[in-house]
Amino acid sequence: MAKEKKLVESITSMSEDFAQWYTDVVKKAELVEYSNVRGCMIIRPNGYAIWENIQKELDRRFKETGVENVYMPMFIPESLLQKEKDHVEGFAPEVAWVTQGGLETLPERLCVRPTSETLFCDFYSRIIQSHRDLPKLYNQWCSVVRWEKTTRPFLRSAEFLWQEGHTAHATEEEAEARTIQMLNVYADFCEEELAIPVIKGRKTDKEKFAGAHSTYTIEALMHDGKALQSGTSHNFGDGFAKAFDIQYSDSQNQLQYVHQTSWGMSTRIIGALIMVHGDDSGLKLPPRIAPVQAMVIPISQRKEGVMEKAASLRDVLKEAGIRVKLDDSDKSPGWKFSEQEMRGIPIRVEIGPKDMEQNQAVIVRRDTREKLVVSLDELAEKAKEILDCIQKDMLARAKEHLKEHTYVARDYEEFKKIVAEKPGFVKMMWCGDEACELKIKEDTTATSRCMPFEQEQITDVCPVCGKPAKTMVYWGKAY
Numbered sequence: 001m002a003k004e005k006k007l008v009e010s011i012t013s014m015s016e017d018f019a020q021w022y023t024d025v026v027k028k029a030e031l032v033e034y035s036n037v038r039g040c041m042i043i044r045p046n047g048y049a050i051w052e053n054i055q056k057e058l059d060r061r062f063k064e065t066g067v068e069n070v071y072m073p074m075f076i077p078e079s080l081l082q083k084e085k086d087h088v089e090g091f092a093p094e095v096a097w098v099t100q101g102g103l104e105t106l107p108e109r110l111c112v113r114p115t116s117e118t119l120f121c122d123f124y125s126r127i128i129q130s131h132r133d134l135p136k137l138y139n140q141w142c143s144v145v146r147w148e149k150t151t152r153p154f155l156r157s158a159e160f161l162w163q164e165g166h167t168a169h170a171t172e173e174e175a176e177a178r179t180i181q182m183l184n185v186y187a188d189f190c191e192e193e194l195a196i197p198v199i200k201g202r203k204t205d206k207e208k209f210a211g212a213h214s215t216y217t218i219e220a221l222m223h224d225g226k227a228l229q230s231g232t233s234h235n236f237g238d239g240f241a242k243a244f245d246i247q248y249s250d251s252q253n254q255l256q257y258v259h260q261t262s263w264g265m266s267t268r269i270i271g272a273l274i275m276v277h278g279d280d281s282g283l284k285l286p287p288r289i290a291p292v293q294a295m296v297i298p299i300s301q302r303k304e305g306v307m308e309k310a311a312s313l314r315d316v317l318k319e320a321g322i323r324v325k326l327d328d329s330d331k332s333p334g335w336k337f338s339e340q341e342m343r344g345i346p347i348r349v350e351i352g353p354k355d356m357e358q359n360q361a362v363i364v365r366r367d368t369r370e371k372l373v374v375s376l377d378e379l380a381e382k383a384k385e386i387l388d389c390i391q392k393d394m395l396a397r398a399k400e401h402l403k404e405h406t407y408v409a410r411d412y413e414e415f416k417k418i419v420a421e422k423p424g425f426v427k428m429m430w431c432g433d434e435a436c437e438l439k440i441k442e443d444t445t446a447t448s449r450c451m452p453f454e455q456e457q458i459t460d461v462c463p464v465c466g467k468p469a470k471t472m473v474y475w476g477k478a479y
């Protein structure tokens with residue numbers, strides 16, 4: 001028994017040390033293993049299967065909007081990266097360089113892509129000539145490299161997986177519409193699949209992407225009250241087009257610059273899944289994204305007929321379209337329960353000799369631990385209902401948490417007190433001056449998360465400087 005409890009006992013509790021809890025879950029749920037390369041992670045099957053489901057669903061949603069996938073080289077010649085000034089300055093501190101190929105020193109060093117705007121721009125300058133070539137709606141699934149000083153699995157790593165969409169349009173309006181459209185794709189995906197509510201808005205100039213005209217973001221709130229930027233969508237205007245000479249002839253045969261966008265979501269979102277839903281027993285996955293939705297666990301599995309019955313329940317659930325596994329290992333039921341909970345599998349189905357006598361099984365919800373006795377005649381139907389219910393309840397709980405941890409500040413003293421004492425988002429007006437934004441960061445370490453689309457007029461002046469307020473901002477400490 002002592003050995004059985006070990007799996008859970010070795011997790012630090014969230015309230016004691018949230019950062020350590022996160023690291024423990026990532027390790028114990030077997031999502032990630034550390035590698036020999038500093039800051040790079042090995043994503044294990046349990047973690048990669050989550051990413052595959054994210055990828056599958058996002059990809060489906062992208063394609064519904066007309067996006068096509070391509071694949072670009074992973075190296076960028078230095079001269080290409082230098083073409084857009086703000087962009088190169090923004091990324092220079094974290095770029096990895098290749099200076100040698102085989103035994104030869106390269107005539108021009110190559111950067112390992114930190115993001116691929118420059119490659120797409122170069123590509124577009126070759127393939128776009130006429131208005132008939134527009135729009136171009138391309139996306140790629142790949143990994144990128146950013147030489148980060150401090151790293152944490154999923155949240156910040158030297159190499160990570162993501163998708164980056166890059167589009168080119170004839171007009172400014174079209175580009176802006178696409179930027180918002182993709183932000184909405186991300187927001188809907190987070191709510192509907194990951195049960196993570198997000199705040200949609202625009203980044204301040206200080207926080208926007210290097211080289212972008214405007215950056216839009218979805219911000220989620222983690223269990224510890226810190227924000228996580230979960231997806232971004234940028235409108236580049238014609239800045240990159242001018243730097244890379246991407247022109248098309250319009251219907252009057254006049255040369256025009258294209259307007260571009262880019263948008264991305266990465267394996268970081270798995271960090272959000274862990275930190276929004278998890279608890280002291282481990283991961284809690286929303287059913288729609290969970291690689292395994294139900295684990296069948298036999299009780300007294302050596303008793304006659306139990307294992308066969310458990311296997312038949314697995315088959316029934318599988319037949320009904322549920323992603324199900326049977327734990328037929330020789331571990332004890334208690335150990336199997338802990339493992340299923342640690343991995344965040346939404347339901348387990350317990351079946352033993354007594355249940356068989358009564359033609360029933362016990363379904364246990366991972367999110368609430370509620371036990372539900374279900375007749376075997378309607379097992380699949382009930383399991384589906386319960387999974388739907390878990391998905392809804394998880395979103396509702398996350399929304400409640402977001403609401404409870406969003407505060408309003410009317411003056412700067414109040415703001416500082418909230419940031420110091422109550423982790424979460426703080427809504428406060430802002431004059432639009434970067435000096436005030438910097439002062440807030442210096443005084444409190446909170447940063448502007450976004451200027452939300454849903455605006456409120458809390459005060460008429462900026463509480464930091466007293467000048468007229470221009471916009472309401474969500475502020476918070478962030479990952």
Ligand SMILES: [Zn+2]
Binds near residue numbers: 431433436462465467
């Ligand atoms: Zn101000």
